């Protein structure tokens with residue numbers, strides 16, 4: 285029987301963060317001042333092995349999570365990631381197997397990922413302006429590298445791609461239309477993401493958020509849009525299609541129009557904790573019992589209990605929290621559990 289939480293939300297999706305490391309330093313996610321050479325990333329023995337990830341995923345899929353996404357950190361930094369893709373692809377009952385990546389290493393990995401059975405790709409690119417992009421990834425990459433990854437993904441047949449763009453006021457919000465025009469022409473689905481207060485390190489302020497409504501208005505003024513009904517329960521992006529019939533965009537409005545009521549996502553961290561919310565404070569460890577010899581039934585009982593007790597709806601209560609309470613609340617970092 286499918287598992288439901290305290291608000292009757294089923295478990296449908298699993299996001300697996302395969303590493304806490306990244307080759308970018310996007311200030312909204314892993315600011316370079318904090319994630320410098322002194323920062324202690326997880327030592328290798330703490331990370332779940334591919335066998336451990338696959339075993340836990342098999343149990344979580346049995347409980348209803350049919351859509352799997354690999355993320356991070358940067359998932360392509362995990363050595364031999366394609367082997368994990370192949371192992372997950374072989375599991376029974378997985379409807380969808382996707383990855384979110386910054387695409388920097390994609391040209392050299394794409395064929396192996398395709399051969400291993402990866403079905404869909406989301407690539408993050410916040411702007412086409414090289415100077416702004418460097419600012420938004422901590423000086424680690426030019427736009428050309430990400431475009432090379434996008435072209436490699438197109439050649440390998442991963443079309444349409446989803447492209448994630450975080451929008452920050454005063455940073456990239458004046459370059460949204462050219463981004464939309466570029467991906468419209470290439471037939472990909474651009475998703476604008478409201479800048480979120482994930483983790484505790486990005487110094488988030490509400491003034492830096494550009495609302496989804498404002499983003500739609502900006503794009504619509506030059507490339508007319510109309511809303512489209514959602515595809516399925518739990519779809520996070522609000523969809524708009526171009527009136528000329530050529531393509532669509534998505535808006536992930538976690539701040540101004542939260543969607544906790546239909547949030548069906550569980551997150552597995554690199555060291556084997558499950559989290560029931562992007563803004564969770566604590567996770568439940570599956571690695572410790574697993575390494576202590578727990579059976580599948582015992583691990584399943586922990587997962588059932590964790591989802592069964594779930595009452596998370598942070599984005600819906602965010603605005604009722606004072607800044608002080610928000611700042612004191614120690615949340616898990618995004619690079620740890622993936623977007």
Ligand code: SAM
Pocket residue numbers: 306312313355356357358359384385386406407408448449450477478479480481482486618619622623
């Ligand atoms: N490194 C990969 C990437 O960037 O695509 C995967 C992990 S990253 C944490 C997943 C997604 O989260 C990316 O699309 C990123 O832009 C988004 N993200 C990170 N920090 C964010 C924030 N503060 N607000 C909104 N989205 C954020």
Ligand code: SF4
Pocket residue numbers: 306307308309310313314356357358386408619
């Ligand atoms: Fe790395 Fe992705 Fe976070 Fe940027 S958003 S720092 S690419 S994990």
Ligand code: SF4
Pocket residue numbers: 538542543544545547548560561562563596597598599600
């Ligand atoms: Fe889901 Fe938590 Fe985000 Fe709400 S705040 S949509 S419960 S991850």
